[in-house]
Amino acid sequence: MRIKPTVLLILIFFTRISGQENFLLHSPQKIxxxxxxxxxxxxxxxxxxxxxxxxxxxxxxxxxxLSSLAYSLSRNYNSAASGFSRISDLSLKPDAKFEFYKIKFIQEDFENFLSGEKDSDMKAEEQSLKRYLKLKGIFSLMHNETLNEEVILNTFQTDEVETIQKFFGFKKNPGIKSEVAAGLLSALIPGTGKIYTENFADGLMAFLSTGIFSYLSYSNFKAGHNFRGWLFAGLGGLFYAGNIYGSIASAQIFNAKLNIDFENSLKIFLEEKKYFSPDYGLCK
Amino acid sequence: MMKKIFFAFLLIIVFNKTLFPQDELKEQFQFANKLYEQGKYFDAITEFKRLQFFDEKREYEFISNFLIGKCYKEGAKLSDAIFYFSKAEIGAASSQQIFDSRIEVIKSNILRKTISRALKMIDELKADERFFRKKDTLIYWSGWAYIINGEWDKAAEQFSQVSFANSLADLCDSIDSESYSVLFAKYISYIIPGAGQFYTGNFLSGLLSLGWNVLWGYTTVNAFIEERIFDGFAVANFLWLRFYSGNIQNAEQFALIKNLEISNKALDYLQYQFSGLKP
Incomplete structure (x- = not known):
């Protein structure tokens, strides 16, 4: 068989310039x-x-x-949700649906998340449904829904139950401080409102500063320095009013901190559990 | 005849692609490099990573890691850039490649403001005999490290030692002389409250500071004269000392802010108008 050199050259050239998509490194197997x-x-x-x-x-x-899962793990939730919702393979559908509703939970799109309860595709597989119900339990905890502790606890595994019980414990007895009580206490004895909200150093300082300015005012009036007497009385009054306002704010901050701590603990728990996603055994 | 041509065609395709895997790698490198040159850094990193994944003989280890580092640096992902420049150094085949990788690590450290690390690496390279001839380059980058650290006097000193950095030395000198002395602002406020604010051009703040200190100073002294000792201590501690120490902190802060404004103006010039080598 003899082939003209020019034909050979043309063929070689053709295969070399056939674009990078034809590289062996870009073949489906290599990809x-x-x-x-x-x-x-x-x-x-x-x-x-x-x-x-x-x-x-x-x-x-x-x-x-896999593409949607990778998007989800890289926090590109919209691409991930769009991918999961397009899956039609019946063997993948329950997992895909769970991942879809998980993303809706993370995105705080709770309307779509809650519609998962009626999704027959996800219900078709017991494990996916269980994972979804765990998320639903966490949702109920977060949103102060009427809690049926026993039912929710039943969906969790033994190693998870203790943590979930702690969350329930917080919901039942969050230990919030009354803003009215904090304000009234500080109005009666400056600084006590802050001490009530466990802000001990601030409470002591408020007590001392109000007391000292009141004394300075009294002392200056007594010495005949009326201007200074009024000046210190004004400063003392400012400290007194500021301390009442500060105590109410301190109670609000205390309560907000409790809620933030609770939400952070929940988030850390969910992150640790990967929002109840299974391992899928992709990397061994 | 047609059959023969067809088989020849098939053979060429198969041999061309399978017998010369190095050509595939070369093409992959060129493709990745083209993306890098086009500024498509995300895609370039993907393709360099693909090259590394299939490069079993690690022929492209240095250059691919080096260019991945450059891509991350262009995207301001400086910690990732440092990681890949360090990987490039591990795969370096010559002293020049080691030097290039380390200089990039130093430049990335300068940009992410881990200046002490950059300076430490520069000192290590200076002490390395292999890079004896590169001293000017090292001094040049230490000058830049000082610039980013806001130490314009030290930067000027470094640049003045390098013949090709005269313009930078002059610039750093002028910025240094334009800057306010933070210590001076602080110390004159110790002596006359408000003077540090006057020095930095904040006249109203200076007057207020002086006024408060005079008022509480007078009240304190007066209380002691009238033998109201507790009053004297209370006013001195709760009011006068607070305003006095506040005045000193305030003067220091004003000098720092003014210096920051001057530095930022100079950095803006260096970023957008200076045409020499930059980190």
Whole structure:
């Protein structure tokens, strides 16, 4: 067989300039290897794009699932939710639906999150439904819904129950401080409102400063310095009023801090549990 | 005849792509590099990572890590950039490559304001005999480290030692002489309350400071003269001392703010108008 050198050259040239998509490194098999590597290397955004390429080539739902999962892990929730909602493969659908509702929970789109209860695709698989119900339990805790502790606790695993019970304990007895009581206490004895809200140093300072300015006012009036007497009386009055206002604010801050601490604890618990997502066994 | 041509075509495609994997890597490198040159840094990083993943012989280890570092640096992800420049150094095949990687780490440290780390690395390179001829470059970057740290006097001193950095030395000198002395502002406020504020051009604040100190100073002294000792101590402690120490802190703060304004103006010039080498 003899082929003219010019034909050979043309063919070689053709294969070399055929565009980067034809590189062997960009073949579907290599893209999959590379995407898996990126995913396990926690470079989720790049992994998502590689899986997306595979999906656009093959239209296989497992790649769309992986792409959406990687988007979700890189906190690109809109892309992730859009991907999960397009999955039609029945074996992947319950997990995809759970991941979809999980994203809605994270995005605080609670209307869509709660619609998961009626989703038959997710209910088709027991594990997905269980995970969803755990999130629903946390939602109820967060939003002070009428809590049926027993029912909610039943959805959690043994190692999770203790923490959830602590959250319930907080909801039943949050230990909030009354703003009215704080204000009244400080009006009676300056600084005591702050001490009531566990702001001990501020309470002591308020007591001392109000007391000292009152004494200075009295002392200056007594010495015949009326201007200074009024000046210190004014300063003392300011401290007194400021201390009442400060005590009410201190109670508000104390209560806000309690709620923030509770929400942070819940968030840390959810992050640790990966919002109850399963491992999927992708990186071993 | 057509069959033969078809088989030849197939063979060429297969051999061309499978017998020369290094060519594939080379093409991949060129592709990634092109993305880098086009400023598509995210995509460039992906393609350099792909190159690394399939580069079993690690032929592109240095250059791919180095350019990934550059991409991250362009995207202001300086910690990631430092990580990849350090990886590049591990895969470096020559002293020049080691030097280039370390200089990039130093520049990234300067940009993320971890100046002590940058200066420590510069000192280490200065002590390394392999880089004896690179002293000017090292002095130049230590000058930049001082600039970013707001130490214009030290920066001027460094640049004046390098022949190609005269304009920077002059600039740093002028910024240094334009700056306010924070210590002076503080100390004159110890002597005359409000004087530090006057020195930094904040006249109203200076007058107020002086007024408060005179008022509470007089009240304190008067209380002691009239033998109202407790009153004297209370006013001195709760009012006079507070205004006096506040006046000193205030003067110091004003000098710092003024210096920051001067520094920022100079940095703005260096960022947008200075055409020499920058970190």
């Amino acid at each position: 999959k290897q590379f995407a898996d590597f990126l995913f396990c290397d926690k470079d989720y955004l790049r992994a998502a794009e590689e899986y997306e390429k595979l999906f656009s080539i093959s239209k296989v739902d497992s790649f769309l699932f």
